[in-house]
Structures are given as structure tokens and as C-alpha cells.
Amino acid sequence: MRHLILVLLFSLPVSGFTQNWALISPPNTPVQFFNFAPELNFSSGSELWLQDWAGWSSTLINLPVTGTEEFSSDELLFVCGDGSYSDGIYKMNTSTGDYSVVEYFYKPQFIEFINDSYYIGYDGGVAFSSDLENWETLIASGYDTTFSYLFIDESNFLAVGHNSNNWFFMHSLDEGATWNTNDIYLPINDVVYNKNSDILYVAMGEGFSENDGFLNLRIME
Secondary structure, three states, X not given: OOOOOEEEEEEOOOOOOEEEEEEOOXXXXXXXXXXXXXXXXXXXXXXXXXXXXXXXXXXXOOOOEXXXXXXXXXXXXXXXXXXXXXXXXXXXXXXXXXXXXXXXXXXXXXXXXXXXXXXXXXXXXXXEEOOOOOOEEEEEOOOOOEEEEEEEEOOEEEEEEEOOOOEEEEEEOOOOXXXXXXEEOOOEEEEEEEOOOOEEEEEEOOOOOXXXXXXXXXXXX
């Protein structure tokens, strides 16, 4: 779930369509991940950037930040790490920039707050907690398997991960009690689920296959 952080501003003059792109992140700062709550925030390498009324500020985390989730109006949860003993979930005070560890997970990829619980995907599985203290395993795998996306719609669960062989979908119709797995033999670049239409949109491939592109699937049915 990495995106380029740009905002499209447009006008419609009589003579035709004109579009102007406005950069809203600090210039010359690569963006690997971004989110919108509690303030606009993004990661650039090992820096976590936050925007408030005074502008942008950054905090050096020393580990790559891969995801954020709002905890309160002035606190932000973030996951970071690329294979160290410090990998895991951290909580940051957005006013001071101070942060502390919540729980350790190896190479975390995302953190999401869904249905009153926090979910984290990492190298080794997917776990969840309602209080950030007691964690339960939703999916367990070896550390050679990474989980990068999770979508939940009532009892319908969909996890997306990959290992050294291929990417795959894991789909459950009973809140994660049992799972079906579908292999995808192209690298997945991004996944978005539209609950209104029950359609999963998948961007996949590296430009070397005629199957590369932007696809939509009804795998959540």
C-alpha cells in the first residue's frame, strides 16, 4: 500500500480541460507510504513526516516505516522494521514526536483498525488485538511468508501475501476460522477493496507479461 502523494487541482475553462498538479509533501522528499489520520502523514525511508497547522515536521525512526493508524486525536500508531529486533508497532505523540514500542513483530507490513480491533501483517502471519496488549493469531505462517494487505467485510476476510515463489490470496467466509488459498504468479503492486461493489481491484505485474495490468476481481463473494 504505497502511493505517490499528489493532489490534482483542476479547472474547466471554455477552451478545454486544464490540469495543474500541486505537490503537497516537502520537495525533494521521496514518499514510500502515506495516510490521512490523525494528520496527513507519510514515510520517507526511516523518517516519519506529519503535517499540522504549522506545516511539516519529521521524526527519524531509524527503521523504515511501512504503515500508520490513528490511535487518538494526538497519538499515532506506526509499524516499522526490515529485519531487526526492534521491528514492531510503536505509538507516537504527534505533538511532541516522542514514541515508544507497543509490541514487537518481525518485518511488519501494515496496521489496520477494523471492527474495534487492530490488525497487523508481518513476516510470519497476521495478528489482532482489541487493546494492543493481548494479541491473537489470525493467520500463522513461516517467516518466509509476508502478509501485505487485509480486507474485512462482516465475516468475509481476505488476506494478501507472498513468499519466495509467488503472491497469493487467502479468503475466509467464517471470520478466519478456515481459509482457501489462490496463488497469483505475478507480483502484486497494490490492492484496493470497494465494499459498495464487492470488487477487489488489483494492480499486478512488472511489465513482462501480457497479463500485467489493473484487474478487478469478485473474490470477496
